[in-house]
Amino acid sequence: MKPYVIGIDIGGTNTVFGLVDARGTVIASGSIKTAKHAKVEDFIDELYEKVSHLIESNDAVGKINGIGVGAPNANYYTGTIENAANLAWQGIIPFAKMMQDKFGLPVAITNDANAAAIGEMTYGVARGLKDFIMITLGTGVGSGIVINGQVVYGHDGFAGELGHMVVKRNNGRLCGCGRTGCLEAYCSATGVARTAREFLEIRTDPSVLRDMPIDQITSKDVYDAAVKGDELAKEVFEYTGTLLGEAMADMVVFSSPQAFVLFGGLAKSGDLLLKPLKEALEKNLMTTFKGKVQVLMSELKEADAAVLGASALGWEAKMID
Amino acid sequence: MKPYVIGIDIGGTNTVFGLVDARGTVIASGSIKTAKHAKVEDFIDELYEKVSHLIESNDAVGKINGIGVGAPNANYYTGTIENAANLAWQGIIPFAKMMQDKFGLPVAITNDANAAAIGEMTYGVARGLKDFIMITLGTGVGSGIVINGQVVYGHDGFAGELGHMVVKRNNGRLCGCGRTGCLEAYCSATGVARTAREFLEIRTDPSVLRDMPIDQITSKDVYDAAVKGDELAKEVFEYTGTLLGEAMADMVVFSSPQAFVLFGGLAKSGDLLLKPLKEALEKNLMTTFKGKVQVLMSELKEADAAVLGASALGWEAKMID
Numbered sequence: 001m002k003p004y005v006i007g008i009d010i011g012g013t014n015t016v017f018g019l020v021d022a023r024g025t026v027i028a029s030g031s032i033k034t035a036k037h038a039k040v041e042d043f044i045d046e047l048y049e050k051v052s053h054l055i056e057s058n059d060a061v062g063k064i065n066g067i068g069v070g071a072p073n074a075n076y077y078t079g080t081i082e083n084a085a086n087l088a089w090q091g092i093i094p095f096a097k098m099m100q101d102k103f104g105l106p107v108a109i110t111n112d113a114n115a116a117a118i119g120e121m122t123y124g125v126a127r128g129l130k131d132f133i134m135i136t137l138g139t140g141v142g143s144g145i146v147i148n149g150q151v152v153y154g155h156d157g158f159a160g161e162l163g164h165m166v167v168k169r170n171n172g173r174l175c176g177c178g179r180t181g182c183l184e185a186y187c188s189a190t191g192v193a194r195t196a197r198e199f200l201e202i203r204t205d206p207s208v209l210r211d212m213p214i215d216q217i218t219s220k221d222v223y224d225a226a227v228k229g230d231e232l233a234k235e236v237f238e239y240t241g242t243l244l245g246e247a248m249a250d251m252v253v254f255s256s257p258q259a260f261v262l263f264g265g266l267a268k269s270g271d272l273l274l275k276p277l278k279e280a281l282e283k284n285l286m287t288t289f290k291g292k293v294q295v296l297m298s299e300l301k302e303a304d305a306a307v308l309g310a311s312a313l314g315w316e317a318k319m320i321d
Numbered sequence: 322m323k324p325y326v327i328g329i330d331i332g333g334t335n336t337v338f339g340l341v342d343a344r345g346t347v348i349a350s351g352s353i354k355t356a357k358h359a360k361v362e363d364f365i366d367e368l369y370e371k372v373s374h375l376i377e378s379n380d381a382v383g384k385i386n387g388i389g390v391g392a393p394n395a396n397y398y399t400g401t402i403e404n405a406a407n408l409a410w411q412g413i414i415p416f417a418k419m420m421q422d423k424f425g426l427p428v429a430i431t432n433d434a435n436a437a438a439i440g441e442m443t444y445g446v447a448r449g450l451k452d453f454i455m456i457t458l459g460t461g462v463g464s465g466i467v468i469n470g471q472v473v474y475g476h477d478g479f480a481g482e483l484g485h486m487v488v489k490r491n492n493g494r495l496c497g498c499g500r501t502g503c504l505e506a507y508c509s510a511t512g513v514a515r516t517a518r519e520f521l522e523i524r525t526d527p528s529v530l531r532d533m534p535i536d537q538i539t540s541k542d543v544y545d546a547a548v549k550g551d552e553l554a555k556e557v558f559e560y561t562g563t564l565l566g567e568a569m570a571d572m573v574v575f576s577s578p579q580a581f582v583l584f585g586g587l588a589k590s591g592d593l594l595l596k597p598l599k600e601a602l603e604k605n606l607m608t609t610f611k612g613k614v615q616v617l618m619s620e621l622k623e624a625d626a627a628v629l630g631a632s633a634l635g636w637e638a639k640m641i642d
Contacts, residue, residue: 073609083608131476145575147475152468154577155452158609159468161574166605167490169567177607246490253482254466254575256475284487286498287404288394288479 002065006051006105007311009112010034010071012086012139015043017051018304019058020311024123026304028058040089040098048102066106067099068313070115070306072140075157079109079320082158085176086140097320108317112136112306114151114160116298117144119309120261125299132259133251135162135244137266140176141184141191147255163188167247187244189266192219196236207232219266226272237272244273245280252289263298263305323386327372327426328632330433331355331392333407333460336364338372339625340379341632345444347625349379361410361419369423387427388420389634391436391627393461396478400430400641403479406497407461418641429638433457433627435472435481437619438465440630441582446620453580454572456483456565458587461497462505462512468576484509488568508565510540510587517543517557528553540587547593558593565594566601573602573610584619584626 004027008017011034018029030050037043055061073084079096081089099107110118117134120126126134130149136142141163145152152159163184164177172181173194185191196209196217208225209217209232225233248260266273278295285293298305325348329338332355339350351371358364376382394405400417402410420428431439438455441447447455451470457463462484466473473480484505485498493502494515506512517530517538529546530538530553546554569581587594599616606614619626 147468147473147480148471150469152576154468155579156577156610156613159575159577161577161607161609164574164607165571166567169488169490179605179607246487250486250571251575253485254480254572255473256477256480256482258476284500286482286485286500288482289477292477 001315002063004060004063005065005311005314006055006067007115007307007309007314008047008051008067008069009115009306009310010069010087011112012072015047016307017047017054018307018311019054019060020308020314024308026307027060028054029307030054035088038088040093040095043089044098044102051103064105066108066314066317067103068115068310068315068317069095069099069107069109070112070310071095071109072112072142073158074109074111076108076110076114076153077157079107081109085178100320106317106319108313110151110153110310110313111142111144111158111160112310113142114144114153115309115313116142116263116306117146117151117261117309118312119300119305119307120263120298121146122312123300123308124261124305125296126259126261129259131255131257132261133162133255133257134261134263135248135267137188137262137264139189141188145255162247162251165247165250167243183244183247187240187247187266189219192222192236192240192266193217195239196222196233199232199236203232205232209233223269223272234272237269238276241273241276242280245277245282246284248277248281249284249286252285252293256289257293259294259296261296261298264302267297322636323384325381325384326386326632326635327376327388328436328628328630328635329368329372329388329390330436330627330631331390331408332433333393336368337628338368338375339628339632340375340381341629341635345629347628348381349375350628351375356409359409361414361416364410365419365423372424385426387429387635387638388424389436389631389636389638390416390420390428390430391433391631392416392430393433393463394479395430395432397429397431397435397474398478400428402430406499421641427638427640429634431472431474431631431634432463432465432479432481433631434463435465435474436630436634437463437584437627438467438472438582438630439633440621440626440628441584441619442467443633444621444629445582445626446617447580447582450580452576452578453582454483454576454578455582455584456569456588458509458583458585460510462509466576483568483572486568486571488564504565504568508561508568508587513540513543513557513561513587514538516560517554520553520557524553526553530554544590544593555593558590559597562594562597563601566598566603567605569598569602570605573606573614577610578614580615580617582617582619585623588618
């Protein structure tokens with residue numbers, strides 16, 4: 001087996017890639033803008049250029065065992081990316097095959113959140129856990145479900161879309177998936193910004209957020225305001241954490257995990273998010289599960305977790321006919 | 322290995338048991354009233370008496386390999402029944418050990434819905450399916466989740482409590498589990514009766530159900546009225562099927578099953594329940610899953626499915642120290 005793999009994490013905004021060795025060290029890494037490319041062919045061209053440079057400048061030419069990719073709506077079984085809500089490339093894209101043809105290397109792909117779960121299980125806070133749910137809180141809400149030590153792929157390769165559980169059955173917000181009321185429309189970074197805008201429009205109490213153009217408010221702005229003690233901004237996080245905790249209590253009745261692992265930019269909001277989240281989770285758990293479910297924070301660097309998880313697939317990737 | 326096993330299905334109302342051979346034939350069966358016994362010891366005494374008689378009258382003395390039990394809140398790992406909402410026996414009951422001491426045979430237990438799922442996978446409509454969710458619609462709503470051919474037990478043995486997903490976050494009905502708004506409070510046989518009472522109280526349109534004492538209306542009464550064309554009764558089933566279909570769409574994002582298998586008295590309501598259920602399921606599925614999920618009806622006789630599933634555990638049961 002050759003000594004390196006390439007791990008690639010495709011997000012709605014950025015794509016991060018890294019050269020990883022057999023011990024799980026990210027030797028070198030880089031990134032490109034996903035959203036820059038309307039056509040997947042152009043995206044792969046830029047990725048090939050940048051990854052090739054990374055391989056050459058680290059003396060790894062001819063030493064790459066395979067490529068592992070984490071991407072939204074990626075199908076582990078077929079190697080395709082299918083109608084991903086957060087990507088410009090619609091339809092069913094034979095991504096693994098296209099990458100293989102370009103790189104001349106075997107390529108395996110999975111959901112980005114599944115890749116993060118594998119990374120966390122192999123190198124992070126989920127080491128030794130056999131039943132846990134990874135929740136990634138970024139542009140969207142992703143999830144990777146591990147049951148009895150195995151990632152749950154479902155019969156078609158698309159299991160673990162917990163960001164699209166419906167948390168508001170009536171009058172819910174429009175989600176990127178085309179439906180309404182999904183968890184992702186509320187508990188993602190964009191969801192936090194939407195909640196802030198909603199609060200600002202409906203309410204009249206003062207907030208430092210009123211000093212900026214309402215359409216330009218980001219989750220980072222809400223976080224900064226909350227840290228400074230802005231009451232409205234703090235309530236946005238309470239609302240977000242409560243909704244997420246309630247949804248997590250419903251996930252527990254499915255697979256009874258010993259822990260949730262939270263990951264992603266929004267997960268770094270500390271007690272602003274975690275306190276209401278843990279309270280809502282515990283309050284809404286069935287008696288059977290009360291006091292049994294841990295909420296853990298990812299221990300891996302944000303970029304590394306997804307890249308490491310994806311890269312793990314590179315060791316077992318096989319050439320597709 | 323001895324040629325027979327005993328399968329026992331403990332429900333909130335009735336307990337059914339059977340003598341089963343290696344080919345999955347229920348040689349003989351019987352039942353007792355679960356709710357009759359406030360103390361679990363008395364329940365086990367009556368069960369022992371009846372099951373012993375069944376064994377003797379079928380020339381199976383000394384030929385029983387083990388006993389498999391399906392019961393609410395049964396823990397596969399520890400052999401205990403823990404705080405089951407629908408049973409009179411509260412606390413943590415070492416049921417497998419108590420049964421073993423009484424019968425002198427190895428005993429294994431699991432959730433009654435998990436047992437039904439195993440029965441369906443071994444002998445019923447789920448033969449050959451590796452990813453499906455069994456939904457049992459009886460006094461309560463139970464579930465047995467199969468992923469990649471394995472029953473999901475979770476880290477503590479209590480996974481698969483989908484009857485306690487919250488489907489009404491605000492102002493939901495009180496559930497037997499102590500919380501409010503659970504699927505079970507709406508889509509069980511008792512839930513159907515509760516919905517009928519609610520409709521009768523709130524609405525003023527005529528219904529044959531108004532001819533009986535409101536507190537004595539059962540799901541069977543509602544079914545009979547609906548079959549006769551009673552509009553209010555038909556709408557009770559539409560409401561029930563829609564809520565269940567919506568909840569099932571949320572289950573799909575978790576494990577992406579190829580099918581649901583419906584089982585239990587309420588599942589026999591035919592299109593009254595199935596039509597709105599299938600419409601709501603399909604309408605609420607993420608695009609990724611549309612058209613992929615089958616809704617199947619159990620092919621096993623109601624009593625047999627649970628007994629057969631439970632009995633399968635009897636082949637692998639081991640004596641507990």
